[in-house]
Amino acid sequence: MSDGPKGNQWRTLDKDLNRISQVETATQYIARPLVAPGISLAFIVLAMLAVSFFFGQQPASLIVVAASAFGAYMALNIGANDVANNMGPAVGARALTMGGALVIAALFESAGALLAGGDVVSTISKGIIDPASVADPRIFIWAMMAALISSALWVNLATYVGAPVSTTHSVVGGVMGAGIAAAGMSAVSWPTMGAIAASWVISPVLGGAIAAACLAFIKANIIYQDDKIAAARRWVPVLIGVMAGAFATYLALKGLKRIVSIDIGAALLIGAVVGAVSYVLTAPLIHRQSEGMENRNRSLKTLFGLPLVFSAALLSFAHGANDVANAVGPLAAIVHAVEQGDAAAKVAIPVWVMVIGALGISFGLLLFGPKLIRLVGSQITKLNPMRAYCVALSAAITVIIASWLGLPVSSTHIAVGGVFGVGFFREWYMERRARQNSVGGSMGMRVAAAERKRRKLVRRSHFMTVIAAWVITVPAAAAMSGLIYMIISAAVV
Template identity: 30%
Template sequence: MEPYFSEVLWIVVLGFIVSFIVAFGVGANDVANSFATSVGSGVLTFRQACYLASVFECAGAILIGYKVSDTIRKGILEVSIYEGNEEQLMLGMLAALIGSAVWLLVATYFKLPVSATHSVVGATVGFGLVAHGGKGIQYMQLVTIVVSWVVSPLLSGAITVALFLLIHFLILRANNPFKAGLIALPIIYGIAIFINVLSITFDGSKLLKMDNLDLWMIFTISTVAAVVVAIIAQLFIVPWQKKKILNKTIEEGAPYKEDISVNTISTKALDIAVIQDPKKAIQAEKDVKCENNENVNKLFNYLQILSAIFSSFAHGGNDVSNAIGPLIAIWLIYTEGTTGSASESPILLLLYGGVGIVLGCWVFGERVIETVGTNLTKITPVTGFVIENGASATVLLASKLGLPISTTHCKVGSVVFVGWTHNKTLKDKSKEPVNWLLFRNIVVSWIVTIPAAGLTSAFFMWIFSYIY
């Protein structure tokens, strides 16, 4: 096909429109992956979450989104079978966009967090079945992706639980949890920065000239960033948070002495309460421990915001591919006239997808945030922090490998695993740790996603084949 062939211009125009709708749907549905736990724990308001998403979703789309977009564009189908019939591939990608858009908007209406990755891959396979009866679908690549969908929530959940148990035993179960939290805070800041900077710089953005950095330089940059942030946390953040939290505690009528351990306070409370009522003695000890853990939760407020920012960055990098991958294929065929383009994903198209994601977040994002952040399980700043870091580590690693895993599966897996584990550590039998009925509905929506998007895409591909 000749480059800039005028007869297919309508496909390009429609592709731009529909891909923006897909990006809108990704933002409306998948924004919960980044900010649901922060909003659910009360650390951020929905509006504040949207402001942060506006910056970091776009940044992630531009800086790390190109690699996953290439996987969506080149990894699912053997595009060489469309050589000489490039118009058919363009129509197929348009059908895939429509299939993805329809399902994402339907799921968002019902407040169900579905996988945008599932949607676009299922839609791509759907038009491929109509176009060539299954020929040209790279089934091994598809199997790899499907396996990652199963592994990702389990891996993300396992990492998140490990982080939570580490914090639980080292800080929450310490004699003085608040003091232990203050000591650990700079280290936690440093580790969080190291992991995320390493993920960003390793095989990083060509736009920022990070794609050819030596390994020693990558580790040096990550280590320096971690040490600098840890020092800043020790010198400024820790004293400021300590003063703020203790002043707030005193204002609320609960005087606190940092040199007295929880056990000491609990024992005195116990001596007084035992004279009156043995049951009150137990409650007195619980109240003191609860107050200390509440102060520890406050220490994690800003860590959770930091984690949400990195999660948003990772989400923009991974999920922009769902909206822009098919559009990039359409655009490169139109501009170069061939299906075998070796060109990388254009930065402006990645930014275009990022803008669509942000708009969807502002308009309809609150619907799914309510499901993941509030209705599925109880989330605190501590559990929210580990949920976001466990899921982000999984997603960022997958993004660097060019593997389009489901951020939805990662985040929901982490929420369920930690919600259950947190409840068991509290030994609270008064309520279910997880809303299992809601979780069942979410899993059903995951199962339905691939066939729903695939059938919709196949239907539109059949129409396009008939009229074009």
């Protein structure tokens, strides 16, 4: 006689095992959203431990350790939010997969920060606060700590609601708010703040206008030509040369400050040489690649794919070189104040601070970046390689023009403004063609208001969310920073 389970017992056992497997599946489903925050927390803790090892025997080491934790947190948020603007168009145009974009961005952002990142940063964010008003090292340290915490919290909140915002503007708002809380309204340089406020309009409008003009040129000279392939052979190498020259100029101005200082004239000369060489090299390659292609738009998308990948990588390198230093500036300022006992207007950025910034950006991008990459790349408006090329080119050209005019601009606002510019231009162009194709404005050709709204190529909800986030970034970060400064001051007195 067998002692094993009988038929009913087997069925009962199967049910119990099925319940256990369902519990395991539910546990994995619930735990999945906690993986990224867990890794982020581990990175912050490791940064604190590493810093405490180097500063453990020094006075006020707890301040530096705490600041390093908030600096690591800030870097994670930069990776989650700011970097999406460089990779979004390439991913939305399907020139890069999400995985490929994350790897390229992490590598080039880190390389830009570590190899070409500015070795000196303004501790008061481009002259917003009068250094004399916060000359007391103790006040200065708490003000920079408040600025660091508030800007990180604001960028985190913006990422959560799906709004790409300017990290630099967040830091500007944080420094301004802490400065006002510490020394009053007179401590703020309001002309400087006025110039920064003007950049809220200048950056996206200029970026959008250049992207729209580029798309108009491509439509007129390539897409709507009878022989698209012949037109592409003539113009695509020219466009690649223009892009290469623009990015060479952009990197010379913004990405190589640590290696060599280059003025606008020399940068333009470098760009012209690089652009000419790129044209000579790519013309035969484009001709060879286009052989046998069908005379259709899908063939054109293939020719723009590779330049788009290179543009995304170069934008990430320049962003790492230019913006990371601004973001970790308050941390560098705190370290200097603790070590030297004074509040300097400009300080050198220690290598370990840049390492925290570079690694934090990479982790933040890999863990949280896909959300905003999808938003910028595909949810605002539909992009293909030609449209995404226009966005990338406008980012480089706009920075060059702004540098020449001495205007403060945001790379985030430029890139997203380029996406909006491409989308709104397509809307205008489609309506224009519809009017041209209509026969005498007959009733049969008129489009109802509801249908016209449905045909909009830019999602208005995302447009309004992004614009609102841009407008309130500086005042929101300032208000948070002022409140945090008062809490810190009350706690340490």
